[in-house]
Amino acid sequence: MRSETTTLHADLAIIGTGLSGMSAALFAVNRGLSTVLIGSGSPMNFASGLMDLMGVWPSSKEWDDPWAGIARVRKEIPGHPYATISDDSINQAFTELIAFLKVQGLDYRRSARRNVNIITSLGTIKKSYLVPATMWNGMLAFENQSPSLIVDFSGMKLFSACQIASTLSEQWPGLSSVRLEFPNTSHLEEVYPEHLARALDVPENRKRLADLLRPHLKTHAYVGFPAVLGTSAPGETVSELEALLERPVFEIPTPPVSVPGIRLHQALIRGFEKHERLHFVPDMAKKVTSLSGKGFSVTAGNDGRRCHVRSQGVLLCTGRFLGRGLIAERAGIREALLGLPVTQPESRQMWHHSTLFHPKGHPVNRAGILVDPLFRPLMQSSAPYAEQLHAAGSILAHSDWTRMKCGSGVAVATAHAAVTAFDQGM
Ligand SMILES: Cc1cc2nc3c(=O)[nH]c(=O)nc-3n(C[C@H](O)[C@H](O)[C@H](O)COP(=O)(O)OP(=O)(O)OC[C@H]3O[C@@H](n4cnc5c(N)ncnc54)[C@H](O)[C@@H]3O)c2cc1C
Structure with a gap:
């Protein structure tokens, strides 16, 4: 087998292609930094x-105003990643991301100071901050209690319009449901969100779907669908369905695999594709070496295809257990790439409470890397590991994001704060 080795030079090497790594890449190129994104x-x-x-x-206190929630977190969890970032910086990070996604054809919407109420596939209401524009009408329909019809499709798992309507019946009496056979799927036992979304990229299929649905429409002011309304241009699918059905429509998030998640990922990739300051290395980083004050060497890939990146700084965005930035072992939790200290409960027995829905959450979900205000990982001595090694995202300690509903935030x-700190320190 021929092996291929490349060497790249950059200001910043970002490791990890989850939301933190990809938004960090955006913030870095927007600041004129030559960037290599590895993952x-x-x-x-x-x-x-x-x-x-x-x-x-805390516990079950739900915040309508996320900024008030953050202010409280800053007071009560001084090590939380939000503790050293100002509201203005958080807002600026989102403004930059929204503008970039818009250029890629993906519209997101938010309300200045309020969380948005979003209907879930379970028929519960979840508060979120920034939502795909295709879901916005769902919030309006719910808040105005408008008579609405929720649609699902035969063979689609884990999304039941009937369940949504019956769970929400007390809060939203004018809600009803219908199950349709998606066009051209009568021969299939199961249908999948990505396939339906791709089918709806074709205008003819939108017309067929509208024809199937029209006889079920009565006094409904809105129509809600599972989030399958097209792949890369969902706004176009929504507008066309709205014209065909003569009323506003909206999407409801589905369980994974999720089309809006895929759209977000694809929009970021599209935006980066031809960016002159960004080089993408589609491999896992295997080794990071600090070159004693002269930057870093990152090695990615395997024997068949290896890439060496020489950079002035490194931003670690490798995530938690799912991303494998953190590894849980019998002896404890370790950071996978550099062996950085991980803040964690004293023993494995203390990782979880005995009740699954314990109001304080499970201590293991707060484990992670401690950083200084410049988002540089700290050693046991509380000194930074290196001047220009930064970390961002869910690998950071003290943010139990699933519980606190602060994952993407x-x-x-933190990606924005870490890139800004690196840029200012150059
Ligand atoms: C199923 C699911 C549902 C979610 N729903 C919501 C939601 O409703 N609202 C919300 O706000 N957030 C949600 N999120 C969470 C949000 O996406 C998280 O904030 C996010 O996953 C954290 O991003 P991250 O980039 O820090 O880490 P991750 O998303 O874990 O990404 C880390 C990346 O680093 C890569 N990596 C690890 N090691 C290496 C290496 N050595 N070399 C190269 N790459 C490496 C991993 O492969 C991975 O791609 C959801 C996440 C999931 C998984």
Whole structure:
């Protein structure tokens, strides 16, 4: 087998292609930094596409105003990643991301100071901050209690319009449901969101779907669909369905694999594709070496295809257990690439409470890397590991994002803060 080795030089090497790594790449190129982004695959394809900023803290206190929630977190969890980032910086990070996605044809919407109420596939209401524009009408329909019809499709798993309508019946009496056979799928036992989304990229299929649905429409002011309304240009699919059905439509997030998550990932990839300051290395980083004050050497790939990156700084965005930035072992939790110290419960027995839904959450979900205000990982001595090694995203300690509903907010805001710190330190 022939082996191929390349060497790249950059200001910043970003490791990890989840939301934190990809938004960091955007912030870096926007600041004129030559950037290498290293990683293969992305958990973003499984994510709902919603971007939460701060939803719940403490215990079951739900925040309508995410900024008030963040202010409380800053006071009560001094090590939380939000503790050293100002509201203005968080806001700027999102503004930059929204503008970039818009150019790629993916519209996101938010309300200045309020979380948005989003209907889930379980028929519950979830608070989020920044939502795909295709879901916005769902929030309006819910808040105005408008008579609405939720649609699902035969053979689609884990999404039941009937369940949504019956779970929400007390809060939203004018909600009803219908199950349709998606055009051209009568021969299939199961249908999958990505396939339906791709089918709806074809205008003829949108017309067929509207024809099937029209007889079920009565006084409904809105129509809600599972989030399958097209792949790369969902706004176009939504507009056309709205014209065909003569009323506003909206999407409801589905469980993974999620089309809005795939859209988000693809929009970022599209935007980076021809960017002159960004080089993408589609492999896992295997080794990071600090060259004693002269930057870093990162090796990615395997024997068949190897890439050496020489960079002034490194930004670690390798995620938690799912991304394998953190590894859970019998002896404890370790950071996978550099062996950085991981803040964690004293023993494995203390990782979880005995009740699954313990109001304080499980201590293992707060484990992670401690950083200084410049987002540089700290050693046991509390000194930074290296001047220009930074970390961002879910690998950071003290943010139990699934529980606090702050996953994407932490990913985007810390990526912005870390890139800004690196840029200013250059
Ligand atoms: C199923 C699911 C649903 C979600 N729903 C929501 C939601 O509703 N709202 C919300 O706000 N957030 C949601 N999120 C979470 C949000 O996406 C997280 O904030 C995000 O996953 C954290 O991003 P991250 O980039 O820090 O880490 P990750 O997403 O874990 O990404 C880390 C990346 O680093 C890569 N990596 C690890 N080691 C290496 C290496 N050595 N070399 C190269 N690459 C490496 C991994 O392969 C991975 O691609 C969801 C996530 C998932 C998975």
